[in-house]
Amino acid sequence: MSGHSTYEPKTGFERWLDARLPIVRLGYDSFVDYPTPRNLNYWWTFGGILSLCLASQLITGIILVMHYTPSADHAFASVEHIMRDVNYGWLIRYMHSNGASMFFIAVYIHMFRGLYYGSYKAPREVLWILGCVIYLLMMATAFMGYVLPWGQMSFHGAVVITNLFGALPIVGESITTWLWGGFAVDNATLNRFFSLHYLLPFMIAGVVILHIWALHVVGQNNPTGVEPKSKADTLPFTPYATVKDGFAMSVFLILFAFFVFYMPNALGHADNYIPANPLVTPSHIVPEWYFLPFYAILRAVPDKLMGVLAMFGAIGCLFALPWLDTSKVRSMRYRPTAQMYFVIFVVACIILGFCGAKLPDDQVIPHVTTFKFIDADLNSFVWLSRIATLYYFGFFLVILPILGLKETPLPVPDSIASPALSPAEKG
């Protein structure tokens, strides 16, 4: 994809700069002249939307820090100060808190897109793994950011998540004490979370640059999963992708604005407007919506250490995915059987998210008592999440490896352009 540059400096200044720092050339080659597959659909626009999200989070975050106080005694009050006293503080905070949700909506669509169209397959393994690293960093950043307002839910969420490390044999206890900087989640914990919440987004930005670099080396995947072969298969990035991404971003911003202006607290939890109290736990601790599937996996396993391992393993599967899928055909567009399993996988993820929001012992179908198995009624959310967890791991560890060898895919087109052009033109 990185052919020789066609950039020609037009003004004297551009020629002068180009000989010293060819940054305009880099931008031109990457975002103007860069060839993109001509058949990209709107699932491909979330990369651009994600850069918008990252920029928005960085800008609003840097501003919020100018008014926030990272101290166990003042954190909650300083957030209320932002909401009530700082000029437009409410807007900037709501943009930041809802922006995190928008970021995760976009990243999940981006990831499912990659799964469906086989964007993780050779030669894009490193590109995919860098994406997984970004996702992990995003999770860490979002978690630590959620703790900063020092409300009941964020405080006890931090207690629960940091206690996960206590599940490790032998070293667990010293590791949690080390993470806390004390005997419990307290001021020291808040301060280090604040420091890291400021640092990690810049690390994300760094890995994003590597992610885009890797993308520009191997080129974009596309809905057919066939690599571009001729000039007819591609279009220049500008104006085609630029305009398309611009339109998608506008639509996305409408959704974003809808949340910010009309239902800014819909995605948060009401308990986070109660100041943190270490002596009382909220009756039902739930993470933010984007972590619910993993929370459900954690709770599905009746053993503490195994639960923690399953939760981390769920993300670990993503890293191993390029080597778990054995299919020679990249896009599931030509894999009808895989399509079916993929749809069930998406449903399983949604079910897990749903279960994560419910109390484990609650009944799925009200007023029906079935028989007890292991430690709970079969008609309970803990059992529903167990089934969905089984499918989640089964999809990665059993279905994808075996299916790739057994299935009969549909015929894959010779090139991206060929299905669109008539046989005569194909020549």
Added chain:
Amino acid sequence: MADTAVGATTEPEHGADPSRRDFIYIATIAAAAGAGASLVWPFVDQMNPSADTLALASTEFDLTKVADGQQVTLKWRGKPLFVRNRTKAEIAAAVKDDTAALKDPQTDAERVKPGKAQWLVLIGSCTHLGCVPTFGGGDYGGWFCPCHGSHYDTSGRIRKGPAPKNLAVPEYAFLSDTKVKIG
């Protein structure tokens, strides 16, 4: 460096003794690695509890504040601490279950001070993921953790649910019949 294949004999050896140069390389790398490794520790250890946090590690408590069958929660080391004045029935239930199949086996007598069976002092942090269990819920008449459903008995021992261990008994000592020092 010049191509070695061209003239092995014409190129004069730079170091008279190449093994001496290797030694310098290895020694330099070893010194740098040692210095780097020792510099890591301060950056790791700064995350551990600071001196002022450690200094606040013990507290004294007057037991006359807790009536029969009552529980008082105080904050100790940033966590809740339960001081419970157990009723005779609660003690009896706990002792009776000493022989039950326990996940983290401990007799009730091991969890209290000799002759002070009514006083149960516990760290009020669920051994699963650190939520605060509430008294009076669950299947065993003791504590129940609302977060992930761990049931503790009247001795604070784990009986059912995901928690792996009994509620921890902190280090404490009776200073007098009515006063304890915790920590």
